[in-house]
Amino acid sequence: MNIKKDLPEIYESFSEARKNGFITAKNLKDKGIALIGTFCTYMPQEIAMASGAVVVSLCSTSDETIGDAEKDLPRNLCPLIKSSYGFGKTDKCPYFYFSDLIVGETTCDGKKKMYEYLGEFKSVHVMQLPNSQSGDKSFGLWKSEIVKLKETIEEKFGIKVSEERIKEAIKIKNKERQALKRFYSLGKLEPPALTGHDIFKVINGSGFKFNKENSIKELSELTETVRRGYEEGKRLESKPRILITGCPIGGAAEKVIKAIEDNGAYVVAFENCNVSKANELLVDEDKNVFDALAEKYLAIGCSCMSPNPNRLDLLGKMIEEYKVDGVVDVVLQACHTYAVETLSVKKFTSSKFDIPYMALETDYSKSDIGQLNTRMAAFIEML
Amino acid sequence: MNIKKDLPEIYESFSEARKNGFITAKNLKDKGIALIGTFCTYMPQEIAMASGAVVVSLCSTSDETIGDAEKDLPRNLCPLIKSSYGFGKTDKCPYFYFSDLIVGETTCDGKKKMYEYLGEFKSVHVMQLPNSQSGDKSFGLWKSEIVKLKETIEEKFGIKVSEERIKEAIKIKNKERQALKRFYSLGKLEPPALTGHDIFKVINGSGFKFNKENSIKELSELTETVRRGYEEGKRLESKPRILITGCPIGGAAEKVIKAIEDNGAYVVAFENCNVSKANELLVDEDKNVFDALAEKYLAIGCSCMSPNPNRLDLLGKMIEEYKVDGVVDVVLQACHTYAVETLSVKKFTSSKFDIPYMALETDYSKSDIGQLNTRMAAFIEML
Numbered sequence: 001m002n003i004k005k006d007l008p009e010i011y012e013s014f015s016e017a018r019k020n021g022f023i024t025a026k027n028l029k030d031k032g033i034a035l036i037g038t039f040c041t042y043m044p045q046e047i048a049m050a051s052g053a054v055v056v057s058l059c060s061t062s063d064e065t066i067g068d069a070e071k072d073l074p075r076n077l078c079p080l081i082k083s084s085y086g087f088g089k090t091d092k093c094p095y096f097y098f099s100d101l102i103v104g105e106t107t108c109d110g111k112k113k114m115y116e117y118l119g120e121f122k123s124v125h126v127m128q129l130p131n132s133q134s135g136d137k138s139f140g141l142w143k144s145e146i147v148k149l150k151e152t153i154e155e156k157f158g159i160k161v162s163e164e165r166i167k168e169a170i171k172i173k174n175k176e177r178q179a180l181k182r183f184y185s186l187g188k189l190e191p192p193a194l195t196g197h198d199i200f201k202v203i204n205g206s207g208f209k210f211n212k213e214n215s216i217k218e219l220s221e222l223t224e225t226v227r228r229g230y231e232e233g234k235r236l237e238s239k240p241r242i243l244i245t246g247c248p249i250g251g252a253a254e255k256v257i258k259a260i261e262d263n264g265a266y267v268v269a270f271e272n273c274n275v276s277k278a279n280e281l282l283v284d285e286d287k288n289v290f291d292a293l294a295e296k297y298l299a300i301g302c303s304c305m306s307p308n309p310n311r312l313d314l315l316g317k318m319i320e321e322y323k324v325d326g327v328v329d330v331v332l333q334a335c336h337t338y339a340v341e342t343l344s345v346k347k348f349t350s351s352k353f354d355i356p357y358m359a360l361e362t363d364y365s366k367s368d369i370g371q372l373n374t375r376m377a378a379f380i381e382m383l
Numbered sequence: 384m385n386i387k388k389d390l391p392e393i394y395e396s397f398s399e400a401r402k403n404g405f406i407t408a409k410n411l412k413d414k415g416i417a418l419i420g421t422f423c424t425y426m427p428q429e430i431a432m433a434s435g436a437v438v439v440s441l442c443s444t445s446d447e448t449i450g451d452a453e454k455d456l457p458r459n460l461c462p463l464i465k466s467s468y469g470f471g472k473t474d475k476c477p478y479f480y481f482s483d484l485i486v487g488e489t490t491c492d493g494k495k496k497m498y499e500y501l502g503e504f505k506s507v508h509v510m511q512l513p514n515s516q517s518g519d520k521s522f523g524l525w526k527s528e529i530v531k532l533k534e535t536i537e538e539k540f541g542i543k544v545s546e547e548r549i550k551e552a553i554k555i556k557n558k559e560r561q562a563l564k565r566f567y568s569l570g571k572l573e574p575p576a577l578t579g580h581d582i583f584k585v586i587n588g589s590g591f592k593f594n595k596e597n598s599i600k601e602l603s604e605l606t607e608t609v610r611r612g613y614e615e616g617k618r619l620e621s622k623p624r625i626l627i628t629g630c631p632i633g634g635a636a637e638k639v640i641k642a643i644e645d646n647g648a649y650v651v652a653f654e655n656c657n658v659s660k661a662n663e664l665l666v667d668e669d670k671n672v673f674d675a676l677a678e679k680y681l682a683i684g685c686s687c688m689s690p691n692p693n694r695l696d697l698l699g700k701m702i703e704e705y706k707v708d709g710v711v712d713v714v715l716q717a718c719h720t721y722a723v724e725t726l727s728v729k730k731f732t733s734s735k736f737d738i739p740y741m742a743l744e745t746d747y748s749k750s751d752i753g754q755l756n757t758r759m760a761a762f763i764e765m766l
Contacts (some may be wrong), residue, residue, distance in 0.1 A: 074722040076459070106514035107494045112689040113723035126689070128515050131489035132525065137527045138511060141520040306495040306509070334717065339457040340496035 007229065010222060011198040014205030021056070021208040022094040028054055028210065029098050034157055038101030039084055040107055040274040041248075041300055042129055044146050044293045046173050046283065048103070050165035051153045054210050057091030058102065060084035061251025063364035070118060078335045079364040080248065081110040088118050096122070101156055103149065105129045107304045108337060125152045133298050133305050143294035154244060166289040172212050177279040179219040180206060184275050186226055187268040188322050191238040193230040196267025197257045203275050204250050240383040241323055245271040245315055245345065246330035247338050252364035256330050259372040265380045269322040270314050272330070277301060280314060303337035311341070312348050319353050325383045326356045328376075333363040356382060392606060393566040394581040397588030404439070404591040405477040411437055411593065412481050417540055420482030422467055424656040424683055425512055427529050427676045429556050429666065431486070433548035434536045437593050441485065443467035444634020446747035446753075455500060461718045463631065464746040471501050472552050479505070484539055486532065488512045490687045491720060494562030494707055508535045516688050526677035549672040553751070555595050560662040562602040563589060567658050569609055570651040571705050574621040576613040577652025580640045586658050587633050594707060622647060623766035624706055628654040628698055628728065629713035630721050637714050642755040648763045652705040654698050655713070660684060686720035694724070696729050700712035702736050708766045709739045711759075716746040741763060 005013075008103040025035060034053040038045070045055045065086025066079060072089070073082055087093035088102075096102075105127045115126050127145045130138035150161050184203055186193050203223065209215035242265045249256060249272065257267050270276060277300055284292040301310030318324065327349045331338045342359040349357040358379050362368055388396075417436040421428070428438045448469025449462060455472070457466055470476035471485075479485075488510045489495040510528045513521035533544050552715050567586055569576050585605065592598035616740060625648045632639060632655065640650050651661060660683055667675040684693030701707070708731045712723045725742040732740040740761050745751055 027632075072723075072726050074719070076717060076722070077719060106689060109687070109719035110723065113516055113686070113720050116690055117726065128513060128518065128521060130511060130513065131495055132511050135511065137520075137524040141513065141524050142519075144520045184474075303496070304492070306489060307499055326662070334459055334719070336457070336460060336492035336719070337496050339459070340493065340500075341456050342457075343500065 005162055005335040007194070007226065008198070010225075011194075011201050014209075015201040017205035017208040021210065024210055025054075025056060025095060025098045033375075034100045035095070035098045036153070037095055037102040039102075039111070040105050041278045042105045042107060042127070042297055042302070043103050044149065044297050045151050046166055046289075046293060047146065047161065048153065049169035049172070049212075051150075051157060051159060051161045053100075053153070053157070055208075056095040056099065057207050058084060058095050058099065059087040061249075061253065061364070063252055065092055066364065073114060076334050077110050077114075078108075078247075078332045080332055080335075081114050081253075083364060085114050085118055087121055097220075097307050101125060103127065103151070107302065108335070110193075110334070123156075125149065129304070130298075131304070131306055133310070139294060139298060142298050143290050146290050146293050146297075154255050163289050166293075167285070170217075170283045170285055170289065170292065174282045174285065175281055176206075176212055176216050179216045179223070180279045181276075183219050183223045183226075184270070184279075186223065186230075189230060189235075190241070192236045192241075192268060193226050193234070194267050195236065195261055196242070196244070197254070197261055198268070200249075200254065200257055200267075200270065200274065203270075236266065240325045240380055241266060241268045242268040242380075243267070243271060243315075243318060243322060243324040243327050244325060244330060245311075246359075247332040247335050248273040249330055250274055252366075253330065253332065253362060255366070255369055255372060256328065256360065256362060259369070259376045260328065260380070263373060263377040263380050263383070264327070265376075269318050269324060271311070273300075273302070276314060276318065302342040303335075308341065312345070315345070315348065316352060319349070319355065319383050324355065326358070326379065328379070329357065329359040331359060331361045333361055390577070390609065391581070393608075394577075394584050398584040400588035400591040404593065407593055408437075408439060408478060408481045417483045418478070418481045419536070420478055420485040422494070423488050424661045425488045425490060425510070425680055425685070426486050427532065427680050429534065429549055429672075429676060430529065430533050430544065432552035432555065432595075434533075434540060434544045436483075436536070436540070436541060439478040439482065439593075440590050441467060441478050441482065442470040444632075444747070446635055448473050448475055451745065456497060459717050460493050460497075461491075461630075461715045462635075463715055463718075464497050466747060468497050468501055471505050479585075484508060484536070486510065490685065491718070493717070506539075508532065512687070513681075514687070514689055516564075516693070522677060522681060525681050526673050528695075529673050529676050529680075530762045546672050549676075550668070550700040551671065552667055553666045553675065555599075559589075559595055559599050559602075559667045560598045560665055562581050562606070564603050564659075565753070566609075568655070569606065571615075572613060572618075573624070573706055575619045575624075575649050575651060576609050576617070578619065578644055579625070579627070579653070580637070580644055583632075583637065583640055583650075583653065583657065586653075599766065611681065619649065621647050623708045623763055624649060624651045624655060624703060625763075626650070626652040626705060626707040626710050628694075628710060629742075630715040630718050631656040631658055632713055635749075636713065636715065636745060637753060638749070638752055639711065639743065640747060642752070642759045643711065643763070646756060646760040646763050648709070648759075648766065652707060654694070654701050656683075656685070659697060659701065680698075686718075686724040691724065695728070698728070698731065699735060702738065707719060707736075707738065709728045709741070710764065711762070712740065712742040714742060714744045716744055 069086035452469035
């Protein structure tokens with residue numbers, strides 16, 4: 001990384017990583033390296049990495065293919081699910097096109113049923129995620145699903161995935177998580193060092209940098225550069241500090257970040273899959289690899305878990321550490337688990353922290369941007 | 384049962400069983416008999432019966448309490464879930480009021496999350512249902528959940544539930560299933576012996592007759608009476624024969640049966656939870672009770688299972704045996720799993736049987752009755 005670049009330029013380069021990755025993906029394929037496509041934070045990437053494959057996050061954040069998806073799927077379904085299926089069906093996403101195997105999980109009703117259809121024209125492996133984090137049997141099921149993923153990959157690519165290689169992958173992923181966390185923890189600074197949108201671009205974009213060692217180095221240098229600049233006085237003005245929680249955002253749904261930051265506040269923290277849900281917890285490097293992976297991934301505080309105490313634990317911790325003034329809970333249209341959970345998150349933020357909370361249902365269209373701006377301006381005004 | 388009653392009067396008496404059961408439930412409570420409330424076909428009633436408790440199906444089929452539910456739950460959620468929660472919250476349902484324990488299952492996103500809130504003011508036990516019928520670990524999880532239900536009941540009521548008592552309960556439930564099946568199999572007759580609405584009233588109502596031995600006897604006598612009458616010439620005229628599949632109906636959603644039968648056809652078969660999904664398969668009486676129960680209940684062809692081959696198997700069998708001319712797939716609003724599955728059911732009915740298929744989204748309101756009539760008349764006209 002050329003650290004002489006301006007910071008905004010560097011943030012933009014992360015944002016562009018997804019598009020630039022298309023070429024890299026093709027080059028990897030030409031070299032005979034397998035690509036494994038994923039959708040979700042529950043996918044234990046270490047298994048795929050240990051097999052020598054490259055893990056790519058499949059396109060699912062634009063409304064471009066929703067029309068095609070709605071020929072097969074109900075309209076009243078989460079845009080992420082429709083978008084994913086649409087990209088698979090139309091092959092408009094190069095990552096889909098190049099993926100040798102797609103790994104999904106039974107996280108929610110819509111996804112698990114959509115994978116049945118996706119499996120008719122793509123090579124799809126679905127991991128059985130239990131509905132609860134507690135109990136030996138749920139843990140046992142999830143652990144066995146991680147072993148089964150390894151076996152599926154071994155069979156598919158005619159290779160052996162050793163525990164030693166998995167251990168190495170665990171170490172690299174842990175390092176990456178720590179580097180990502182050091183970067184997004186810059187959001188704790190008050191006044192802020194950078195906007196929430198820039199934090200988001202970097203974290204989201206880093207998922208499309210396939211050389212993990214390089215990406216970790218880049219992230220660490222960037223964090224250092226921002227910190228140094230901050231100490232030298234490169235600071236934003238102080239504004240109300242928003243935490244975004246809820247459904248995964250990215251792509252079209254980044255309009256929520258924009259609406260917040262265009263209307264007088266900064267997003268300083270993201271309690272969602274794109275950012276902290278994926279990276280706060282590390283995988284235990286001393287345990288049996290399958291136990292350690294099962295433990296880490298099953299502990300993700302997704303609303304698909306019932307009950308879901310880990311979400312509130314992380315949320316509470318972040319509200320304090322990031323000195324949050326207000327919480328915006330993003331619910332993608334028809335995502336039942338996050339929609340139902342808004343009530344408990346609202347109760348939690350008001351009873352424990354006495355800070356304002358807003359639940360926001362949105363989709364991937366541009367049609368609600370005006371309304372988003374109005375609602376955000378009103379919300380921020382009362383902070 | 385006074386078999387001198389007219390048949391319509393007898394059908395009506397089953398239909399009234401739910402209301403009359405309120406008094407019975409109170410009397411049972413006064414005698415110190417425990418009531419266990421349930422929502423779903425996955426609940427292994429045998430465990431509750433073996434404990435000496437009476438199992439009641441909780442109110443969930445009217446829009447009366449949906450307004451109250453929507454204060455806590457999203458509007459875009461299945462009416463069955465909202466209705467259930469609303470009845471629990473308002474205590475407008477005597478069965479809810481009298482239930483000592485409510486047993487739910489993680490069948491779908493909406494239900495599993497709703498139970499978290501219901502558990503705040505009712506005694507709720509949630510069984511962890513896996514997302515798949517295949518694999519040892521999913522089976523093991525479900526079996527352990529059945530054992531856990533037994534332990535929960537034992538602890539709650541300070542009793543012991545012996546395997547012998549469970550075996551007895553299995554035998555009674557099997558007898559009941561066979562009696563129910565003999566009755567609803569009357570739908571195979573061509574021309575029909577009775578309307579689909581009458582079949583439905585009897586099957587649905589029998590769930591509210593708490594003395595199983597009596598109920599089995601009544602059902603058998605009724606089946607015999609109808610058969611005898613049929614042989615003596617009491618027949619309806621021949622009309623197009625419809626099979627209803629999809630979400631549970633009953634209460635407000637019976638409007639679909641009415642719309643079909645008011646517009647020139649008969650419903651001769653129900654491939655849904657109220658009727659065949661619950662009763663086609665028996666519990667193996669020779670196996671270990673927990674294995675046998677796990678096997679039977681996990682095999683239910685609900686769309687919450689992924690994949691869900693058992694639904695298509697049963698559907699195909701019923702289309703043939705009931706000489707079905709058209710399939711109506713009822714999807715309660717925002718039920719993602721049944722909504723997504725409409726595509727595969729449509730493909731199945733057209734490719735294997737070449738008969739017309741219609742998916743119908745509805746809720747518990749009366750507002751779509753006009754539209755239902757129009758659509759049904761058009762559908763039936765083309766049969």
